[in-house]
Amino acid sequence: MEKKRRLIFYKDYFNDFFDKLPEKVKGKIDEVLYMIMVLERIPAKFFSHMTAYDGLYEIRIEYSSNIYRIFCCFDEGSLIVLFNGFQKKSQKTPQKEIDKVLKIKAEYFEEKNKQNKNGKK
Template sequence: MIRKIIFHEHHFISFYQNQDEKVKTKILYVLELIKQVDRVPEKFLKHLTGKDGLYEIRIEHKSNIYRLFCCFDEGKLVVLFNGFQKKTQKTPKGELEKALRLMQNYFEQKNK
């Protein structure tokens, strides 16, 4: 199975460009895994309960934790929204709200 990954607006690209090379390499590795593996382990991709189809891509590098928000569209499409470095146990509410807004915006634009 090959999933196609697309980016909604510029949020993910901006986040990615601000990372160092080793983190970029790890992000690309995980995205490649999501594209090609039929059943992606929850360690890398997790559905967020009660968030209407929003998922988080989980990336760890050394002791740093990164999260990228995404959703599926038409079964195989992964749409990447915003990303951030996690500093605490809880996902920052602002990042989550931003991802939900971006997902809603994506589907509204698509359905026009």
């Protein structure tokens, strides 16, 4: 299947989260990430814009009554940058997780802008 989007993992934030998960949860996350890459329209059940936070999206995964969220954003059109993830244990996304991802997102774009100013891509 042709890819509609490309995923990158910013630093080790996502991998640190992913590596600690049970194998079956990792498999489910892999399935959802694949869907995000290849489907023209991603079902809202798996991917949604966090309207209160400019340009921030969350990938939603449910497995065996557990809920996981992975924060991400778009960059350069069809590039999706994955940041950190966490296991959701309450109805509302914890503010500390939002604060953390906003800091990571700002760090990503700062680094990118510095690289562009230095002539690197």
